[in-house]
Every structure is written in C-alpha cells, then in structure tokens.
Amino acid sequence: MKIMRVDGLTSFHEEIEGVVTEASHAPSIHDTQPWHWLVADRRLELFADPSRLLGAVDPDGRQLLISCGAALYYARIALRLRGFVPDVVVLPGGPGYGGLDRDLAGKEPLATIRINEARPPDAWERSLGTAVHLGHAGHAGRGPIQPTPDPTGVLAALQDAAATEDAWLATLDDTGTDDHLATNAPSARPGQVDGQDSIVVLGTAADRPIDRMAAGQALARVLLSATALSVAACPIGHAEDIDAIRVVLREILHSTGTVQMVIRLGLPAAGGVPAEPAPRRPLSEVLTISD
Template sequence: MIQFTEPRAARQQRPATRALAKAAVAAGRAPSIFNSQPWRWCIADDVAQLRADRDRQLTTVDPDGRLLTVSCGAALHHARTALAGVGFATHVDRLPDPGDPDLFARIRVVDAGEPQRAAVRLQLAMALRHTDRRPFADVEVPPPALRRLREAAEEQGAHLRILRPEDVVTLAAAAVAAAGTELTDPLYRAELSAWTGRPAGARDGIPPETAAHPEPRPVPLRNLDPGGVPDPATHDVVDRYACYAILYTDTDTPVDWLAAGEALSAVLLTATDERLAASPISDVIEVPAARRLLCDLLDGAGYPMVALRIGVPGDGPLAAAARRTGAEVVDVAT
C-alpha cells in the first residue's frame, strides 16, 4: 500500500497523482548499492519529489554519497519509464534547489496520451530485470545489442565504453585491488555484514541466494561472504563470453551522478529487453586506487561511475532481492 495522509484519500486523487504514486512504487525495483533503496517519494497533485534517504547511505563504502545519488538516479529513470509506459508525459527538474541538496528531482505530469511502443517495452522490462550474478552462458553477446546499450546511455546524458579484451585485464586488476583494500577494513566488513545479514522478512539488503558463487571469472565479483568457507572443488572458468563496460560522464558533479543513475537504469532495462543479463560492479568505484585504473582505461575521456558485466543469461533459477513496500517509501498528500 501507499501512505496517504488522510482516510479514503486514495479515491480522491487526481489521475496524475495516482499515476505518480504507482510510478514511485514501481521505481522501487530500481537497482541500488547493496539494495539499500536510499530514496523517498513525496507526491502532491501532479508533482512527485524524489528525495535522498540519508539514513540508508553506506557511510564507509560511499562516504560522499556518489553511489547513493546514482541509485536515486536509477529510481528516477524507473519512475519516468513507468509513467511513459502508460502514456503520461512529464517534465523533470533535477537538483532544483541548491539549498536542499537531498531533493534530487521533481517530476511533473504535463500531459496524457497513448504510450509509445518503446516505452511500453521498457516498462515491461522493469518487472523482469534483476541483478544476475550467476555465470553467463557460453554465448557471445550480439554486437547490435551492445550498440543499443550505448545509445541508451547517451540518451540519458552519459556514455558506455565497451571494453576490449585487453582492457578487461585492467578491470580485473581494479576489482582485485578494491577487494584487497575493502576486505582489510573492519568498518567495511561490518557494513557489508549489516546489508548481507538482514533479519528474516527484511525487504532490503542482499540475500544470500543472490550472491555469486566463487568460480574463477575474468573479473572477480564482490565477495559477499568474506567469512565463508570456499568450495574446495575445482571449477572451470565462467563468464568467458561476458562483455564488460564502464558507464561514465563528462564531468564529476552530483548532477552527473544522478544522470549516471538514469543511464544505468536505461542500460539495464534495454539489456533486459534484448534478453541479456547484467550485474553492476561498483567496488571498482568505491576505492580511489581502483577508480584511477578505470580512469586510465577511459584515456581521460570522462569520469567512471560504475562498471557493468553483461552477457547471455545462464541456466537455473534467478533469485530476486526483496523491495520495500510503497507504504515505506511513498507519501501522498491531499
């Protein structure tokens, strides 16, 4: 349910208000760092405000709020997609109030009409997309699909660099460096434990069933269970046909961080529409030394915001992380 401020208010809302409330709930499916879902929505009449929830900021992993802002940008794009998918045209003001830095965006409904086919497809992809840490199938990613992913990032004001095979070695080195730095930090281990060991019934955090198994990979994924006992069995290398990419922006300001989140959402939804799987790689952004390696890969072209692992999904069930309810994240005024 969505939290309304007066009894029976749900029946009294304008169509735009109801559409915004539904879009805000749908935006809860957006990816976020550690599935922290660090956002709140405040809706009145034909305007929705997207606000940061600083109580959910990862103060060790993300002290400057970069990844919190990227996460909120993904939620913003999800909400825009949900509205476009049912035919609502919107106007968005990003970071509209310098005196209120936690107000990330205002979405105003300006018109209603027939949804476009592309918007409907992305809206459907929202219900299907999940972060996929499973090994990918031994099938190459079609080049036309990668072109669509690059175009999706550009449309949101960011860029997607598909890495060459020789560049993947540097990305792997960045991932190893990030893991080495973070796992020796007791504050990081405590924060990781807090978000991977959520109590029963929690609707946030990273559940164990979504974690990556410790198979050898071209680029190692974050170890979500550093105290676990590794499987002694020998594994073949997986993700041999995975593609890796860096999502980056021209400059490095909160406006860019928000745009990067919108681009991340657009890339992931487009990948889902192309029947591809993906998982963001954020630890290479969290550690300055690792992030500098990504900057080197870009040859000074921009500022890396997140790396991505993309491939044809493998076999087996795909577990999904839970999401908070509308009542927890959406307030609708009357």
C-alpha cells in the first residue's frame, strides 16, 4: 500500500482507511472477502479479487459479486457516517461486466464512488453505521434464534430496504402483488409450518452482474437494518450453491425473478451467545492508495 503524505490528502486517506476497514465487516461467501479497493484523488473504486473465487461452489462468481455488493453498501454507510455523500456508479463498464475475467491491473471496477459533497448523516444512517461498527450484522443470526412469523413487525421495513436497492424480499408464503410474483399466483403454502416464516428470500428481477451487485447491496441493507431493529439475521448462501434449489424456491414463490439469497431472521434467543466475528483481511491486502 502506498500512502502519499500530503496535507489534506493524508487525512482524506486516513478517513478512507477507516471506510475500507468498515466495508470489510461486510458478509462474504465463506468469509472470502473477495474485494479490492483503490483510492485515487477523491475517488474510491471497488474491484473483484478473482483469486478469492470459490470455483467449486460459486463457479460463475454470483456469490462473489453479492459479497462485493455487500461491501459496497457497507462502504456507502461508512462514508455517510463521516459526512461524505457517495456518488456511486455500479458497473461503469456496463451491466453485464462480471469483474472476473482480467487481472487486477487495468481492469474495470465493479463500482466507482466519487466523494465530493458533504452532508451530516441522519439518525437512521447513524443507526446503520452503528450496526457496521458492531461488525456483527449477518452473523448474529447464526446463533440461537426464536423463529417468529414477523420478528417485532420489521418485515415491511426489511422489504423496503431490499426494494430501495432494486431487489425484493419475500416470505415463503408470499402471495402479494409484488413485481416479481406471477399475477394470480395461487397461495404457495396454504398450511403454516412452525418456524418457517423466519426464512425470507431475497431476489432480483434478473441475474446479470448488475442484479447480483444489487442483491449484495440489498443483502447488506437488510442485514444492517435488521441489526438496527434488534433482529438477528444471517444469509444462508449454502442453500443456493445448487442452482436447482434456487429454481425450486422460485417455483415455491411463483416468482418471475431470480432468487439470490435465503436469509434467516428471528429474535435472538434468550441466553444465546452469538459467535465472534471472523477475522478480516488486513487493510494492506485490500486497499491500494494511488496518487
């Protein structure tokens, strides 16, 4: 990592180091943290790190891109916490660019964030920022949870969080009229199965790289929102390692979209102790400062 010691820029770089450290708290497939950040001038760029691809379970990098999208959302919140207004362009090279086909040198970023404006964060952004700082959104749900149909009534808020990032969040008995559902779909699950409603499904309209990046940002927004609302949540990527399972889930939901992630939701069980966060890669491995 190269740090140029120039007044003004130095303190900006220090802020960015804090942002990238917090972005690294994002969940990633098998904790691979498959991202790399480049900072130049007042611009932060996110790249995929193809060397972190898990070819056996994620051959086309779908979950790698979801992980990078999650890191992008964490970076957006970390920037807002510091009063920066991130101006984000996702996949500036086009919606179909997956980020995996070239060496890091000279390749297209997954996202470019320009940081020119300033505005103090609002109360909700500060709550999400606290969840980022806690560094445990997404793993609290791996501990013991109490299955509840709609934990503390937050489902609508989490659905809004997903929709704001161009994704949808559905329960397994969702028969609503959301865009992703086929019209006149019959009830997917007439009978209640105890505990099943603590599983929600995150999806997107299609499955291009841009949709996968949206799924990652939506996943992060849902996990951080859940944490801010005292609900435990955990992504279950294993459930979709096999494409056939995603197809079955899509059929259960009568969805016209693409299933991207299953998420477990619930109230933390009384007396349950959440697992410690996994260690993150050192900053020197995930950030290059170039000026």
